[in-house]
Amino acid sequence: MQPERRHSDRVMLTIPLSVSGVDSQGRPFEADARTISLNRNGLLIEAARPLRLGQVVRLTNQLGRRTAEFRVVGPVAPLVEGAGQWALEALEPDSNIWGIKFPPLAASEPQEARGILECRLCHAVILMRVSQMEAEVLATSGLLSKHCAACGRETPWSYAEKHIAMGAPTDETEMFDAASQPSRRKHERVSLQLPILVRDFYGGAEITRSENISKGGLCFASDVVYHVGQGLRVVCPYNPASQAIETSAPAATTCPRSNAPSAVPDSTAPTTQSVTGR
Numbered sequence: 001m002q003p004e005r006r007h008s009d010r011v012m013l014t015i016p017l018s019v020s021g022v023d024s025q026g027r028p029f030e031a032d033a034r035t036i037s038l039n040r041n042g043l044l045i046e047a048a049r050p051l052r053l054g055q056v057v058r059l060t061n062q063l064g065r066r067t068a069e070f071r072v073v074g075p076v077a078p079l080v081e082g083a084g085q086w087a088l089e090a091l092e093p094d095s096n097i098w099g100i101k102f103p104p105l106a107a108s109e110p111q112e113a114r115g116i117l118e119c120r121l122c123h124a125v126i127l128m129r130v131s132q133m134e135a136e137v138l139a140t141s142g143l144l145s146k147h148c149a150a151c152g153r154e155t156p157w158s159y160a161e162k163h164i165a166m167g168a169p170t171d172e173t174e175m176f177d178a179a180s181q182p183s184r185r186k187h188e189r190v191s192l193q194l195p196i197l198v199r200d201f202y203g204g205a206e207i208t209r210s211e212n213i214s215k216g217g218l219c220f221a222s223d224v225v226y227h228v229g230q231g232l233r234v235v236c237p238y239n240p241a242s243q244a245i246e247t248s249a250p251a252a253t254t255c256p257r258s259n260a261p262s263a264v265p266d267s268t269a270p271t272t273q274s275v276t277g278r
């Protein structure tokens with residue numbers, strides 16, 4: 001179940017920040033950043049360096065010099081040349097380093113939504129609390145890093161498959177065996193091999209080719225393992241000489257073996273045209 005995205009207490013505001021913490025090699029860092037939007041429990045920022053999932057960072061409001069600690073929930077835009085956009089959750093919600101007084105929550109207004117998430121390694125399906133910032137990350141990069149009791153460690157989680165793959169093929173047989181179940185197919189697939197650029201939200205990008213394309217999405221060959229539900233940006237067809245619009249979509253089906261096709265359904269009607277219209 002995809003929780004409703006609430007924007008009621010969100011403030012769109014640009015505040016210059018510095019973000020500091022410790023990188024994966026244990027070295028302290030400090031980088032420039034700015035807010036994109038804020039709410040009482042967290043914010044979206046644009047930062048000039050990559051951050052790690054689950055990492056605790058200190059933000060300093062460069063206008064008021066107030067500081068507080070935040071936890072990195074995940075990326076909300078693909079990392080490009082080291083810079084990216086990230087959702088952060090406040091670890092000290094009462095510190096209010098922005099100097100903004102948010103209205104008190106109505107008793108009828110639950111602070112957190114719930115969503116049915118699936119561990120992408122062991123396929124455990126659990127109804128979990130999803131904070132507003134986690135919902136932001138699920139809606140964009142598609143994956144959260146959460147502790148899985150069955151796996152015994154932090155694993156990637158996304159919305160349970162039925163919800164993200166609605167209208168998209170759910171297995172390889174269905175994907176390629178169009179004649180057997182024509183009524184379940186939303187769109188005709190045509191076998192069309194075009195160069196495509198696929199970009200994830202963690203700095204990864206590959207140039208590969210489509211296997212087949214429909215109005216609802218495309219299927220492509222890849223050596224990269226993408227998780228079901230993971231957000232990807234696709235340029236199709238890809239021409240390095242031209243500026244192209246990237247289409248966002250969650251991965252719907254992946255196969256573990258090398259060079260297996262992946263399927264990416266289009267998430268919204270407008271992006272459908274940019275995949276298939278050119």
Ligand SMILES: [Zn+2]
Pocket residue numbers: 119120121122123124148149150151152155
């Ligand atoms: Zn698991």
